[in-house]
Amino acid sequence: MSADTPVALRDLAIDVAREAGELARRRRREGVRLAATKSSLADIVTEADREVEALIRHRLSEERPRDGFLGEESDASAGDSGITWVVDPIDGTVNYAAGIPAYNVSIAAVRGGTDPATWEHLAGAVFAPALDEMFSASVGEGAWLDGVRVEVSPQNEAGALLATGFGYDPTTHDGDIASVRRVMPIARDLRRMGAAALDLAYVAAGRLDGYFERGLKPWDFAAGALLVREAGGVVSRSDIDTPRPLLVAGAAALHDAILARIVQS
């Protein structure tokens, strides 16, 4: 059983994310089959999502049987170690099903239960199999991309390169597009990659300057939020008592500017 230290938890997350990502990539090459739809016809789950989460769950319970588990595709289980694994087996599922390589395996270890408001982020790994890139972090030890330390980007005079996302419910799109309209005056351009953990990993690595999205699930941001914070950035969640909390991430000044433009108007 691995130690409870953040570094040991990070290293376990890296190992399991890489193994799970290789499985996801193999299944993608073999052909992806839709298993079901969830909140809407657009909210899909593939057989690979379920198989990859089962592998992750098995490997983590083998190594740390007393930990809790909160995953996108299976029932939550409370542990008694005080540590919970928060897992998105394939983040960017629609991309994955369409053959777009912007997908990842996101694994985070938190101290606390299934409520993100109680979490102390300990460690996380975001692995992008198609690009063979491993982003990782452990609290107090910085954020890393394939063994190289990364940091959020400084203010850019040309404007911020931002990313956002839209939910699967078409009735929410007008409001999200209104938020985009309010933020664009401080942006150089906008990306919509369809994988929240990758958006957050790219903010941590300075590839994106900032990111904002409403309605993310805990497994979408659990690992990526730690990456951004350990890379010197700020991640906030507001409107958490609404059905679609707002997550904003970036260097402190840009984070504040994005949040002010979305919330104040």
Ligand code: LIP
């Ligand atoms: C996705 C997020 C993305 C968001 C999608 C969806 P999934 O997660 O990564 O940022 O815009 O609506 O929530 O469903 O691919 O795990």
